[in-house]
Amino acid sequence: MTLTLLEAAILLFVIGSAVTAALLRDVLGSIIAFAGYSLGIAILWVYLQAPDVALTEAAVGAGVMTLLFLLTLVRTVRPPSDELLESVGWRGATAGGALAAALLTTVPSLPAIGDPDAPVVAGEVTQYYLDNAYGETEVENVVTAVLAAYRGFDTLGEAVVVFAAGVAVLVVLRQGEFV
Amino acid sequence: MSSNDRPPYVESTIIMTTVRFVAPFVLTLGLFIMFHGAESAGGGFQGGVVVGTVILMLAFAFGIEAVRAWLNPTAILGLIASGVLVFLAIGFGSVALDGAFLEYHAYEQLGIHHASGYGIELVELGIGAIVTGVIIGLFFVISAGFDPAEGEEEDLL
Known part of the structure; x- marks a missing residue:
């Protein structure tokens, strides 16, 4: 790379x-x-x-x-402190090191960016979306086509999650309105 | 916590002038991202956040309390609810026209050309309305903080 x-x-x-x-x-x-x-x-x-x-x-x-x-x-x-940096315990350092090691060993085995043989490019599903998205949904941005048309039901769920999060904040804070 | 231990709002001519100049452009960019999500990068989620930040910018420049007094709380709640309702209405509307849920092409029998494109645009606008409302709402709710009622402190700790 x-x-x-x-x-x-x-x-x-x-x-x-x-x-x-x-x-x-x-x-x-x-x-x-x-x-x-x-x-x-x-x-x-x-x-x-x-x-x-x-x-x-x-x-x-x-x-x-x-x-x-x-x-x-x-x-x-904020408690006043003269120290500039947080002290790092051995547990935190071990967990951080382990996560970094796991990522450094797995991420390099992903296909290179733009690799024509990568499964996601050569895959049947990707090719179907690229070929048919405009004809079927009349939207040029394939991401939007998948988001709002092919996976429209999922996106409705996402929108409702945002809505529910807003309502939940109001309920937890026991307020009737936002402003 | 009461409202009087909040740091006072300090008026700054530089910030106010900058925000007054930049805000219309940011609002236009947000709406552009929302409307243009079908042709280029963007969409309701991204555009909604950018539109919401316009109000956040105004609050930072002109004082949170001043903007809070200027905003209509019912309008914010209505914005969020209307977003969900638009999305649901488009979904169930196609069912009413003998299509599947969210099958945009079902609207073409009403004589609407490019029904799919327009339907997706409307859905993006609905998402944008939800996100804008929730971003603005979260901002003002967090800035107001939470004052526990009498005798409730022990439950919270």
Whole structure:
């Protein structure tokens, strides 16, 4: 796998901001690092040719989540501390190391990006969607065609989940309305 | 927690001017992503979030309480409910026209050309309405915080 300079820089930025978000003792700094991490991931999605996911990550991960975290932070009390970094226990380090090892051994065996022999490209289902999506649903974006037409019932479920989450927040906080 | 220990809102000319300038463009981008999800990247979920952030931006620039007073709570709830209802109506409408659930082509017998394309657009708008409403709602609910009623603290701890 070869990386261009830009890809390597973004990867480095993502890993750096993730580690910063995890280790910083100051919660405000952590939130800012986490927003940077989300933005880096969003750019990586664009590189992986998944603009729909990139849009979601940039809007929700980097935008709205940061605001919600900040709002929550305003209402909490932060204990003053002189230490810059959180101390890492051996349990956390072991769990993190194990997860990283598992990912580093499994991810490289995935097919390369754009590999014509990859199962998802050569598969019957993908080819069916690419061939018939426009004719059957009159939508050019195959992702939207699958989302709203072929898997429309699932998407109705997703929309209702968002709706139910909003209602649940109101019920738990015992409020009648949002604003 | 009561509302008076919240940090006071500080008026900033720079932020207010920037938001006043940027907000119409962000709103247009959000609607574009929502409407254009059928032809390019995007859709209801993404566009809805971007439209919702317009209100969040306004709240950060002009004060959360001011925007809260300006918003109509029934409108937010109505926005969310109308999104679900639009989606369900399109789904059951095709059943009423002897099609399967969400079978957009069933609407073509009403004389609507490209019924599938328009149906998908409408569904995306419905999703967008749900997401916009929930994002705005979550923001204001979290900013208001939760004040436990008398005698409830022990249950919560």
